[in-house]
Amino acid sequence: MCTLVRPDDQPVVLKEDLTVYKIIKRGKSNQYCSYFQSTPIEFNRLLETEITRAEPAAVGKCCVLCSEERIVYYKEAQTDIATEVIHGFHSFLSLQTVWIYTNLYIPNPIIAECVIPAGSIVYYGYYDNIVSNKIIYVHNCETE
Numbered sequence: 291m292c293t294l295v296r297p298d299d300q301p302v303v304l305k306e307d308l309t310v311y312k313i314i315k316r317g318k319s320n321q322y323c324s325y326f327q328s329t330p331i332e333f334n335r336l337l338e339t340e341i342t343r344a345e346p347a348a349v350g351k352c353c354v355l356c357s358e359e360r361i362v363y364y365k366e367a368q369t370d371i372a373t374e375v376i377h378g379f380h381s382f383l384s385l386q387t388v389w390i391y392t393n394l395y396i397p398n399p400i401i402a403e404c405v406i407p408a409g410s411i412v413y414y415g416y417y418d419n420i421v422s423n424k425i426i427y428v429h430n431c432e433t434e
Contacts, residue, residue, distance in 0.1 A: 293375040293415035301341065301411045308406045310381035310420060311388040311431070313399050322427075325396070326380075333402075333427045341378035341411060341423050346371045375413050378421035381406070385431065387418040401431040 313325040323330045331337070381404060382388040392399035406412060410424040 293378075293380050293413065293417075293419050293421045295343070295373050295375055295413050295415060296371075299373070299413060301413055304406060304408050304410050304412055304422075306408050308412075308420075310383060310404050310406055310422075310425075311385050312379070312381050312402045312404050312425075312427070313388065313392060313396060314402045314427075314430075315400055322400070322402075325399075331402075331427050333429065336407065336424060336426050337379070338424050339378060341413065341421055342376050343413075344374040344376055346373045372416070375415070375421040378413070378423060379404075379406075379425040380419065380421050381425070383418050383420055403428045403431050 314322050314331065315325050315328075317323040317328060317330065321330050322333075382391065385401070385403075388399075388401055392401070405426045405428055406420070406422045407424055407426060410422045412420050412422045414420055
């Protein structure tokens with residue numbers, strides 16, 4: 291999952307807990323792990339990491355994710371300069387967006403509700419997503 295920010299965006303320190311959603315999967319030993327990096331996870335435990343960013347670069351394509359109700363995000367990025375947040379806990383800000391994303395790209399997803407605790411450092415992405423340095427996996431959401 292790619293998270294883009296403006297090159298001059300600064301990290302934010304959360305003042306209160308924030309509920310977010312992550313795509314997870316079962317790994318080789320049937321343990322839950324992150325979907326894209328296959329990092330093993332534990333529920334109800336605070337996990338911490340560093341956040342790293344790439345060098346600013348031109349973004350060469352549009353990114354669109356839409357539902358029947360509205361366009362969830364649209365960024366016409368033909369000439370914009372953006373910075374990708376590479377390392378950190380990448381999450382979606384709304385359950386609606388994660389379901390739309392998984393319906394387009396990931397069959398039979400497992401969605402975890404998570405909490406980014408107050409005091410965490412975060413970057414808000416362009417596309418209804420966020421990257422944090424701390425996260426707690428709370429529970430699986432019901433899949434449909």
